[in-house]
């Protein structure tokens with residue numbers, strides 16, 4: 245096979261170590277070199293197209309090479325590409341921060357810029373700990389939910405609970421307690437999990453700085469979903485026990501769950517909210533930690549009182565990334581995106597029903613523009629996710645299952661016909677898995 249794809253692949257494998265990959269897999273599994281993207285499609289060097297059903301790891305909202313975002317980033321690049329954000333500022337950062345304050349739940353009034361999701365989580369954890377310390381309380385523990393994911397840097401990994409990513413590094417991690425996530429989307433399981441949360445807080449709240457959670461959907465934990473009632477209860481209990489609530493909306497933010505932010509489903513305002521992924525429409529790395537005036541004030545004093553938050557990253561608040569984010573928010577305002585998404589998620593819900601008829605499907609679930617089909621009866625060693633992935637590529641759809649969970653998280657610009665294609669390919673892949681005609685690797 246001496247085509248352009250394989251030439252690119254060879255050159256790549258000489259020098260690139262890919263993320264979240266056992267590199268030996270690529271001895272048999274082709275790497276897909278992408279030449280260009282347009283809308284919901286990615287194109288390789290041989291002209292094959294793929295529907296990006298996972299929004300390129302959940303970041304893309306309005307398609308690849310979106311004309312509005314392109315125009316705004318192009319204009320910014322000729323004006324100011326970057327400047328440090330300590331002692332200096334710039335218009336895209338100022339405007340974006342104002343937009344975010346007006347869009348997010350009421351109590352969130354201050355924006356701390358970071359440059360990727362994990363770093364935002366790190367900053368939020370440090371800020372929470374530091375807040376209590378500035379107030380004279382030593383609270384060295386964090387609380388998080390089982391099956392959670394908050395990123396892969398040491399602090400973020402410590403509060404996460406995906407064994408595949410975490411186990412190896414156990415000796416390096418920071419102190420963390422875990423409480424059980426509600427087991428499904430019912431109110432009953434939310435209430436049950438809240439009882440557990442309350443008992444842990446009763447015992448250890450004096451040592452716990454914050455509870456961090458992914459509101460409504462645990463993404464990397466297999467698109468596990470739970471009822472908003474849990475958020476209502478978690479907010480009430482954390483307030484009662486003087487523990488911060490950190491809502492990690494890195495994946496759920498910007499319309500994914502059907503509302504702009506997942507916290508809105510429960511009408512709660514957390515002490516911290518972390519945002520990234522969709523923030524720039526999938527263009528550039530950028531993240532923020534949003535917090536309250538109360539938190540902000542605990543750091544505000546004379547320099548020599550040494551209470552400032554001395555945390556920084558080189559590319560904090562990059563102007564190109566901020567302008568991509570501004571363009572993204574403009575699209576939300578101009579195009580009635582959330583209304584259109586209601587129709588698309590209803591359509592997805594309807595198409596999801598048929599998966600129930602397959603014997604190897606355990607459950608289906610959905611929240612807004614995220615839908616998942618969980619399969620039953622396969623051993624992890626069978627790597628059925630990989631087989632579905634390969635089948636999808638052959639059929640022109642980029643699906644990237646998480647273990648036995650095949651999920652759909654497309655860009656919002658996906659059309660009804662493209663939804664049909666995306667879901668039909670997944671369906672026939674699962675059906676062939678059942679009949680034994682979907683072979684293993686290559």
Ligand SMILES: *Cc1c(COP(=O)(O)O)cnc(C)c1O
Pocket residue numbers: 360361362363365393394395396458463464492493494495496520521
């Ligand atoms: C992706 C993700 C992160 C980590 O963001 P990165 O930019 O990949 O470091 C953190 N929290 C949640 C909920 C995520 O989905």
